[in-house]
Amino acid sequence: MACLPGGGTGFVGRALTQLLRSHGHEVTHISRQGGKDRISWNDAFCREVISSRVETTKTLAKAIADAEQPLRAWVLITGVGYYRPSPTVEYTEDSPGGDFDFFSHLVSSWEAAALTPGSPARGVVVRSGIALGRGGGAISQMLWPFRLGLGGPLGSGLQPFPWIHIRDLAGIVCHALENEHLQGILNGVAPSSPYTSNGTFAQELAAALGRPALLPVPAWAVRAVFGAERAVMLLEGQRVVPKHTLESGYHFIFPDLSGALKDIVA
Numbered sequence: 001m002a003c004l005p006g007g008g009t010g011f012v013g014r015a016l017t018q019l020l021r022s023h024g025h026e027v028t029h030i031s032r033q034g035g036k037d038r039i040s041w042n043d044a045f046c047r048e049v050i051s052s053r054v055e056t057t058k059t060l061a062k063a064i065a066d067a068e069q070p071l072r073a074w075v076l077i078t079g080v081g082y083y084r085p086s087p088t089v090e091y092t093e094d095s096p097g098g099d100f101d102f103f104s105h106l107v108s109s110w111e112a113a114a115l116t117p118g119s120p121a122r123g124v125v126v127r128s129g130i131a132l133g134r135g136g137g138a139i140s141q142m143l144w145p146f147r148l149g150l151g152g153p154l155g156s157g158l159q160p161f162p163w164i165h166i167r168d169l170a171g172i173v174c175h176a177l178e179n180e181h182l183q184g185i186l187n188g189v190a191p192s193s194p195y196t197s198n199g200t201f202a203q204e205l206a207a208a209l210g211r212p213a214l215l216p217v218p219a220w221a222v223r224a225v226f227g228a229e230r231a232v233m234l235l236e237g238q239r240v241v242p243k244h245t246l247e248s249g250y251h252f253i254f255p256d257l258s259g260a261l262k263d264i265v266a
Contacts, residue, residue, distance in 0.1 A: 018170075054106070057113040065116045073122040075176045076114045077169070080127050080162045080189065082107040085236035087158060090194055092243040093127075093185040103232060124176040126169070128188035129240060130233060133166030134264055138234070139205075141225060143265070146205055152215040154222050157199030160237035162189045165254035165263070175250045187242040191255045194239040201257065208261040 057076065064071050081103035083091040091097070098108035111125050131137050145151045169188050176182050190196075206213030223231040254260035 054109045054113045057110055061114050061116050064121055065119045070119065071121040073124070073177055073180075074114070074116075075124045075126060075173050076111065077126045077128050077173065077188070078107045078110050079103070079233075080129050080187070080238050080240045081233065082111075082127055083238040083240060085159070085238055087160065088239070090239045090241050091187075092241050093187050093245075094243075122180065122183050124183055124186060126172055126176065126186050126188040127240070128169055129162030129164045129190075129193055131166045131169050132163055132260060132264060137166065138226070139264065142205065143209075146202075146209050146211055146213070149211045150215055151202060151206055151211065152213050152217055153199040153202045154217050155198070155219040155235045157197060157202065157216060159198050159235060160194070160239045161196045161198045161201045162193050162238055162240045163196060163201065163257065163260075164189050164193065165260040168252050168254055171253060172245060172250055175248070179248065182248055184244070186245045186248065186250075187240050188245070189240045189242050190257070190260070191242060191246065191252060192257060194241050196257055198234065198237065204257045204261050205265075208258070208265045 060074075064074055080091075083095060083097040084100050084104070098104045098111075107127070114123065114125070116123065132139050142151065168190065172186060172188050176186060202213045219231075219235050222234055225231075226234060254263065
């Protein structure tokens with residue numbers, strides 16, 4: 001199968017590209033910079049399209065709908081920010097959301113932009129938690145404080161921490177592409193994610209590194225390091241259950257946090 005990942009050179013895209021090629025798929029990246037195995041947008045496109053997820057996705061969806069040779073499937077990765085943060089409520093793919101703050105509206109608009117009415121292409125949306133892996137993502141900014149014994153919970157530490165190993169996020173996308181019966185929403189979080197708090201994450205990361213996790217990081221410092229937008233995902237959280245993902249037959253490589261973190265910091 002020929003695959004055209006957007007953002008294929010980013011943290012998630014690199015992992016997905018490696019997995020797709022290992023499965024024998026031909027991968028060509030959609031990128032603003034030309035090069036080997038890339039399709040680049042022209043200047044007219046760059047002038048017309050606002051550099052944002054929603055507008056870019058709208059353009060890709062239109063290209064899918066107008067393609068002379070219909071695409072068989074498309075997979076969009078959005079985020080669990082669709083669901084309202086709560087310390088107690090558990091969300092499955094059938095749960096409501098998308099209408100309470102900037103992030104939820106962004107995810108709703110992003111997913112709506114990917115719709116291709118009249119197209120035979122099968123569509124899947126993966127709502128991802130915080131992707132953990134080597135060489136990028138949120139954990140790359142956490143490792144050094146923890147290695148120095150200066151790590152700890154973020155904010156109160158009680159907030160849910162929806163997470164997924166990068167290999168499983170790429171695996172779910174590949175699974176969705178290769179299984180022709182799949183469509184709709186899949187939650188991209190690990191099975192143990194609903195029971196993981198930020199404090200638990202801090203303890204497990206410290207244990208994987210053989211270091212203590214005694215110093216809580218105040219909320220203002222989190223916002224300063226990660227920026228206000230990304231800090232919301234770390235200071236507030238959702239208990240998200242990958243119900244449809246598991247029912248679809250996907251088998252997680254890293255269902256538990258301790259195993260995921262040991263793989264990352266090894």
